[in-house]
Amino acid sequence: MIIQRTADEVIFRLSGKMSIDELQDMADLLTHRTLTATSKATQKEVDALVKEVKKGRWESTKAKLGL
Secondary structure, three states, X not given: OEEEEOOOOEEEEOXXXXXXXXXXXXXXXXXXXXXXXXXXOOHHHHHHHHHHHHXXXXXXXXXXXXX
């Protein structure tokens, strides 16, 4: 693996033998790290948001199923 930094970007050169799934996993991780690097959210706030989203999703699913 070769990592090269230019003025505007970082370039990773990897073996062509890596699967697309492995490359996508690495790209997803780097995207996540980039997007959350400046976040000021606490773990408690993140946990509360996840709980709220899951509850909303469950309520929506129940409504669709007529429960």
